[in-house]
Amino acid sequence: MKKPTLRSVAAEAAVSVATASQVLRGVGRISEETREKVLNAAQRLNYVPDGRAASMRSGEVREVGLLVHHVSNPFNAEVVSGVTDYLDSQGYLASVLDSRDDATRQRRQIELLVRNTRAGLMWVPALDTPPETVALLRAHAVPNVTFLRHAPNHAADHVGVHNSAATRIATAHLADLGHRHIAYLGGNLDVESRRDRIAGYREIMTQRGLAAQIVWPCEDSRKAGMVAFQQLHREHPEITAIVCNGDMIALGASLALSRAGLRPGEDISIVGFDGIEEAALAAVPLTTISIRPYSLGQTLAETLIRRIRAPMAQYAELLVHGELTQGATSCAVREHPAA
Amino acid sequence: MKKPTLRSVAAEAAVSVATASQVLRGVGRISEETREKVLNAAQRLNYVPDGRAASMRSGEVREVGLLVHHVSNPFNAEVVSGVTDYLDSQGYLASVLDSRDDATRQRRQIELLVRNTRAGLMWVPALDTPPETVALLRAHAVPNVTFLRHAPNHAADHVGVHNSAATRIATAHLADLGHRHIAYLGGNLDVESRRDRIAGYREIMTQRGLAAQIVWPCEDSRKAGMVAFQQLHREHPEITAIVCNGDMIALGASLALSRAGLRPGEDISIVGFDGIEEAALAAVPLTTISIRPYSLGQTLAETLIRRIRAPMAQYAELLVHGELTQGATSCAVREHPAA
DNA sequence: TGACAGTGGTATAACGTTATACCATGCTTA
DNA sequence: TAAGCATGGTATAACGTTATACCACTGTCA
Structure with a gap:
């Protein structure tokens, strides 16, 4: 009643361990007859090889x-x-x-x-x-x-x-819709991704001659996005559009907007970042820069x-490009809402 | 430049592998002097034991x-x-x-x-x-x-x-608010969890003398919840409240309601099931039966x-109880909306 | 002095695989 | 008939640990 091992399979099949091992791995020269003997024995004993032992000896780790x-x-x-x-x-x-x-x-x-x-x-x-x-x-x-x-x-x-390229798309999208007071909302840590995203935002803003560049930090969560948006909106009522550091923040902002009696998109435009499943299924579907997280994981x-298979290959850097997914939170600018 | 092994550590410290092993595991009787020698050697070589070998020999797997x-x-x-x-x-x-x-x-x-x-x-x-x-x-x-x-x-x-207890709470909550036409929305598979939940729903309905028991299946996603709610609402306009098989479905239903120009809670009440973070932060915060998924994972x-530490212990069944988290999607019934 | 118990350490056989080298056969071919 | 070579298999040493058993001292005490 102990755990079956290669030794016990070999014994059951009346061959050597070496032979049993070769059969189970499908290597070496083995006659069809003994092949079947081993396979049957393994099946009878419910044998499963021990990955630890195999990997120690062969050096292969999976x-x-x-x-x-x-x-x-x-x-x-x-x-x-x-x-x-x-x-x-x-x-x-x-x-x-x-x-x-x-x-x-x-x-x-x-x-x-x-x-x-x-x-x-x-x-x-x-x-x-x-x-x-x-x-x-x-x-x-x-x-x-x-x-x-x-x-x-x-x-x-x-x-x-490709962070900067992605926020360039987002910012340009809003600028194309006629927005001139566009803020950047989100991120509170000094990480490269945020720096690059803000750089992309600033680049387009400057290019379009939009001097009023506002960067407002907040944590990466829906709740934080709600609160931060409320503050931002109070301090800068002239803003008609925001580029967000992430979808969760954008969803929070969109929610805050709704609760304040404003309509996301129609009153203030919002563009998210990530493209999580939820974004398309929010109360107001989110316009976002989609990175396709599932496929990114793959x-x-x-x-x-x-890399594991070719340890000596040159290092590579793969930056996926975000693509604009049009939702309902970004529309052409209307007259100034605070006017 | 090869990977350091216990053997190399022992050589570096000029002791036997057995001694090195004992020092690193903190067992056996070793003098302070050799202890330090080994520890230093290990540090110098950047030694980390090989878990595979250790676990093969000792039988301990982590x-x-x-x-x-x-x-x-x-x-x-x-x-x-x-x-x-x-x-x-x-x-x-x-x-x-x-x-x-x-x-x-x-x-x-x-x-x-x-x-x-x-x-x-x-x-x-x-x-x-x-x-x-x-x-x-x-x-x-x-x-x-x-x-x-x-x-x-x-x-x-x-x-x-504890599925049936949870839906009993949900259903009773809605009944207490005066609802008489309460439907059960969600689940499409013949799994025990859904059966038990529906049983809890029926139990309370029957207990309260509510004959109109409607069970409407749908997949476990926001999108499916939206679509299913629309169908349900069309077929049974008399319904004023629904118990959902999951938060995602509830959120979908809530969204569909909003998009149809109805107000979740005020026009039709919704109670979810799960208590995911998002539930509390939806456009309309969801009333749900929370089972605290994070803590459940722990x-x-x-x-x-x-169980691993006591393989022979008796089997146990642990059913956590859900608790009602009041959001804004459940309110006292008003006059019949379809009336 | 000899018995005995501590103290601090070592030699060595596992654990369950796989890789390497090698050994019987039987069959061809010069 | 000897050399050569497929064919089908086996013996055995690793891989890097840990557990077990054992050994060489030193000191204590009757």
């Missing part, structure tokens, strides 16, 4: 790690879904961890992954990721792909979003697997 | 599997977050897989987990999970906890929701770890 800053955030959840689906199709397993954007926590988690010998790692480097964390990965030669953010002084594959996993 | 039917669904995403957070605190790793509620896919995924020697498994059994899948788990003595649904003919720990993980 498990990877995925480290994000907040698993239950809808954008990340869709990414996780894309990642696990792709990996599953390749026979890989993913261990998912939530760093909560805490560098200390992240450090411990990476150690846990290294200790459990993952073949590679996909990670969103936490804020203030210290050099030691990067050194750890390098010391253990862990194939890894950074996602959304780069790690400081770390040459590695990267999958991310790409991320694909990049890691490729 | 990795588990988590198998749900749809990772990016907000409810499940919050559960995953709770699970990974708890496991992380215990030094465990979770491999997350999405079965898409496909029994064949699920079967392959469980085999993948068994092959990679997880210490245990948390799973939402897919629809029509065949006996062989259950047999597989039993044959390999995999400690496992079923979540939300039971697997057929499978004695195991279970963590779930409980789930805790149950599995307990």
Whole structure:
């Protein structure tokens, strides 16, 4: 009643372990007759090989790690879904961890992954990721792909979003609709993605001769978006359009607007960023720059697997372009609402 | 430049592997002097033990599997977050897989987990999970906890929701508000959770002498909820309140209502089920039966770890009770809207 | 002095695979 | 008939740990 092992299968089939191993892996020269004997024995015993032993000997590992800053955030959840689906199709397993954007926590988690010998790692480097964390990965030669953010002084594959291009599209879209007072709402941390997004916003604003550039920070959640929008609206009633740092913020802003008796789109235009499923199904469907998180997750996993298979290949940086998804929250400007 | 091993650490510290191993695990009788020698050597070499080898020899495994039917669904995403957070605190790793509620896919995924020697498994059994899948788990003595649904003919720990009690609360809440035409919206599959929920609904309806029991199926998504509500409303204009099979459906219904020019709560009352973060932050905050998905995830993980540590303990069934979270989508009934 | 118990360490066999090298056969061919 | 070579299989040493058993000292005490 013990767990069946290759030895017991071999005994059952009356062959050597070496032969049994070869049959089960489909390698070597084995006669059809013994092949069947082994296969039957394995079936009878309900044999499943021990991946640990196999991987120790062969050096092949089919498990990877995925480290994000907040698993239950809808954008990340869709990414996780894309990642696990792709990996599953390749026979890989993913261990998912939530760093909560805490560098200390992240450090411990990476150690846990290294200790459990993952073949590679996909990670969103936490804020203030210290050099030691990067050194750890390098010391253990862990194939890894950074996602959304780069790690400081770390040459590695990267999958991310072309942030500035995306906000250029968003801002230009609003400017084309005649808006002149366009604010940027969201983000409160000094991360590259936000910097790049704001840069794209400013670029278009300047190009169109729009001097009133307002950047208003807030956390990445619906609630924070609501509150921040209310403040922004009170301080700058002249604003007729906003570009948001994320869909959750945009949904929050849209909600605040509705609750204030204004109509998203008609009174004030809003453009989101991410393209989560929910965006299209909000009370007022959101106009957003869609990044297709599910497909981004697939790409991320694909990049890691490729790296694992070709460890010496040159590092690559893949930035996906966002595309404008027209919802109902962006319309042509009307006369000044505060006028 | 090769990966450091216990052997190399021992060599560096000029002791035997056995000694090095004992020092690093903090067992055995070792002098302070050699202890430091080993610790320093390990540090210098950036040594991290190989979990595979350790677990093969010691039999201790600190990795588990988590198998749900749809990772990016907000409810499940919050559960995953709770699970990974708890496991992380215990030094465990979770491999997350999405079965898409496909029994064949699920079967392959469980085999993948068994092959990679997880210490245990948390799973939402897919629809029509065949006996062989259950047999597989039993044959390999995999400690496992079923979540939300039971697997057929499978004695195991279970963590779930007290479904009938929850819908009794929801239905009674609406009846107390004076509603007499209350429909049940959502669910399209013959799963126990839905059966139990409907039973709770019927129980209260009957108890209150409300004969008009309407059960309207639909898939578990916002979009499906929208469409289904529209049909339901067209067919049964007398309905003034609905109990939903999930928050996503409720949010969809609420949205459809708004788009039809009706006010959720004031014209037709809606009660959701789940208590996802988003519910409280919808255009109209949702009245729902909250089962705290994050905390449920923690409980789930805790149950599995307990089982792993005490494999012979009696099986337990833990059903959490939902609690009514009052939002704005449920109000006292007014005169008949269709009158 | 010899018995005995601590103290601090080591040698070695597992764990369950896979990779490498090798060994019997039987059959061809010069 | 000897050399050569497929064919089908086996023995065995790894992989990097940990558990078990054991050994060499030193000091204590009758």
